[in-house]
Amino acid sequence: MSSLPQNVHVSTHPCLQAKLSQLRSASTSSRETKQLVNDIATIIGCEALAKGLSVTETGTDVSPLGYEFTTYTTSPSSICVVPILRSGLSMVEAVQSLLPAPAPVHHLGLYREPSTLQPVEYYNNLHTPITPSPSNPHPDAHPIPSLALLLDPLIATGSTVCAAIDSLRDWGVARVISIHVLASREGLAKAVEAWPEGVEFWIGGIEEGVDERGMLRPGVGDVGDRLFGAVGK
Template sequence: MKLNHLLDENSIAGKFIGELRDTGVQTDRMRFRRNIERVGEILGYELSKTLNFSAEKIKTPLGHSELQIPQDEVVICSILRAGLPLHNGLLNYFDDAENSFISAYRHHPNQDEHFEIVVEYLASPSLEGKTLILADPMMATGGSFVNVMKALEKMGKPKKVHLVSVIAAREGIEKVAKEFPEDSTLWVGTIDEELDERGYIVPGLGDAGDLCYGGKLQH
């Protein structure tokens, strides 16, 4: 699996990710969602450079212009609910993409630190021969991406798979590298080295879903 780390180079993305982490800023839910969306736009722009292009002639008011236009059939699949702002950022750039949504959450069967990733809801077009972009802002253990990809198998085999996250833990990167095809590509804003005993990213930013949309009742 190829890894692309956005903050390997200095850019405005560092400001957006810094505000996502900052406890003094992240309580503004609208700004938090918008910053995830912004990082999604930047990651989507970088990802777009790897697509397949062909020349098309465009008619202008004064003549014609030949441009290289992407040809891939793109499907963006976001993991609910935290993935929605990231989905919007990607969709701002891949505005003609098809869309897929899936739920994945941590279930603690014994009410302790052990958890399993449960996938329930799925709405998706066919993925056969298409370019699939899986989006989840936080990749901790990598279990959500792995279980979601298994759930999507019945929708067809994609031509290419891209994983997109704002923050990824090193352990999660290693897991998806083992579980996904070698020609898959992982796009991350930044990388954190640790998980705590509950499997949350350190330093991370907290619960992205709650910060986007408010707290939830556990079941």
């Protein structure tokens, strides 16, 4: 792992490694797959946000016994969660539960074209920022978040996450924390070059390669199909 770029962090949490073994098993049911992805996303999310956020003092409050205490929140305050459809949806609840306040969720729909393995965008609800005008010189409705939490269980060829990062960068976010259950070494090497100074990758584990279909080896199969019990594109 020492040869990995500085913006890549791979978890060594023992519980996560054990849950990865369970997730890899063909005998794991759809319901169990959902729970395992949620659990793994929680562990990785804790590690990512511990490094990616800072704490800010907000004032004081009073405890039930009447004692005054200092209150805190996290910084930056402008955060959004961006799952890549379909399978990224399985990580949203885990990450949202870690944040002290709900963050808006924006969706990116991407799938790999089977013959070329290149990403195809079919849905994007990143909102269009409001442009200042004479009648509204300082618009503040729906500002661009300063931090995006990008969620997708797997990085295989790397093309999909690169496309998502390009969309977020074009949108105007200042920084991205990209959270994944598993990544191939070659796909991750491609992804880290998309925006080296703007993206930090947090990964549960690294697989050595992908097969001719662009699937991780040994991997977890098509995680979207396993999560939802329906064959995707």
